Amino acid sequence: MSGTADVVVIGAGIVGAAAAHRLTTLGFDVVVLDSGEPNGQGSGASAANLHSQGIHTRRPGQAVPVDVQRLLPLQRAARERWTHLAAELDADIGFSPTGGFMVAETDEQVADLHRKHGWETDAGVVTEVLDGDTARRALPLLGPGVRAATWCAADGFADPALVTPAYLAAATRAGATVVPHHAVQGLTRDGETWTVHAGGSTWNAPRVLNAAGPWMGRVVELVGLALAMTPLAIQALRLGAGGARLPHLVQHVGEGFSVKQDRAGRTIVGGGWPALPWTLDDEPRTDPASVTGNLGQLARVLPGLVDRPVEHVWPGPLAATPDEMPVAGWVPGRDGLLAVGGTYSFTFAPLWADVVGALLSGHAPPVDLTGLDPGRLVRPAPDTETDPQEEPCG
Incomplete structure (x- = not known):
């Protein structure tokens, strides 16, 4: 299985798969490595919402709010790409541009909707703020406690079981090599070449x-950083x-x-809502208290949907940054390594x-990456003598 490539992609979730597809269309020779089955972790477990309007600032237990205003230009740019993705990949990805409501139940949350609407207008994201009665006429399933809602026709979702496989299939057709069950155990640089050790x-x-x-942090540990x-x-x-039909995505501003x-x-x-506390060496497990909390919200906001039984609960692993913002750019001090x-x-x-x-083509990125670079998160590793055989990742 050993060989050479123009780019080695570590991780066959949706980001790695999408990048592999884009790179192959640009003529790069690409190898994609994953420690397990592609789409087998967070990407496959995602709720798969496609956020166009501003998002809620905090998930339960989240200490630092998301900078909604900063993300909006990125959301608009991303949503434009989703429109043509199924045709580009020649595959069904379960793309459902249903439009969506973001609801508010308190005076403070209503004010947040109006503030968010101003940011959305500035970013070119089209939204409309509705009072509670107008929102209920548009979506009668909304509960009586909904005071206002923002409507965004560009909201929607896709099928997490279809998107990543479609990306990987298209990348493979274009020449990429996808290697599952090969955890990355070593990453060294000699001159201008990285050597990636994975699965022997x-x-x-x-x-x-x-x-x-x-596992992004573990990959960075392999090059002597934290x-x-x-x-x-x-x-x-x-x-x-069964039961009532919900034609749109519904979210909560607060x-x-x-x-x-x-x-x-x-x-x-x-x-x-959080699953039980999780480490990279364990399997994530669901938390019954979060199920109860989620169902309580449903009973308030969309009471007509609570009559159906819960048939499945699942956890999805992800990585949170201290500022709750994405990561995109070159890893400082490690030439040729992107995160x-x-x-x-x-x-x-x-x-x-x-x-x-x-x-990777030497061009300016299509969006402003200010404040998103990995450098804001990189620290010297406590022990740079990492044994590459002890920390599989990717």
Whole structure:
């Protein structure tokens, strides 16, 4: 399995897969490595919302709010790419541009909607603020406690079981090599060449993309640095099909809460409620208290949907940065090593693919990356004598 490539991509989740596809279309020879099955971790477990309007600032338990205003230009750029993605990949990705409501239940939250609407207008994201009665006329399922809502026709979602495989299939058709069950155990640089050790094989390449999601920090440890990213697991739940039909994505401006229905009419409830505490060496486990909390929100905001039984609850691993913002750019002091991922990677994946393609081609990125570079998170490693055989990642 050993060989050479122009770029080695570490991680076959949605960001790594999207980047591999973009790079192959640009003529790069690409190898994608994953420690398990592609799409087998956070990307496959994502609620798969496509956020166009401003998001809620905090998931439950989140200490630092998201900079909603900063993310909006990135969301707009990413959403434009999703429109044509199924045709580009020649595959069904479950793309559902349903439009979405962001609801508010208190005076403070209503004020947040109006403030957010101003930021959205400045960023070119089209939204409309509705009072509670107008919102209920548009979506009668909304509960009586909803005081106002922002409507955004560009909101939607995709199918997390379809998108990453479609990216990888298209990349493979264009010449990429995808190697599952090869955890990266060593990463060394000699001159202008990286040597990537994984699963008993080695690949040499001048460029490496760290798209390992929660394991991004472990990849950086292999090159003698530490990355201030914290692995955590959030969870979602699914209710059985039947009952009332929800035609749109519904979110909450002040709480972690998102609801939609899939093609089978099953209600998917998410919003970032935490799973049990998780480390990279364990399997994430769901937290019953978060299920109860999520269902309580559903009963308030969309009471007509609570009559269906819970048929599945699942955790999804991700990596959080101290500032709750994404990571995109070159790792300082390690020539040829890129790191991309973090917050809302599912929404941003097509955009990050274009960013990676531009950076590796020597061009300016298509969006402003100010404040998103890995350098803000990089620290000297406590022990740079890392044993590459002890810390598999990717």
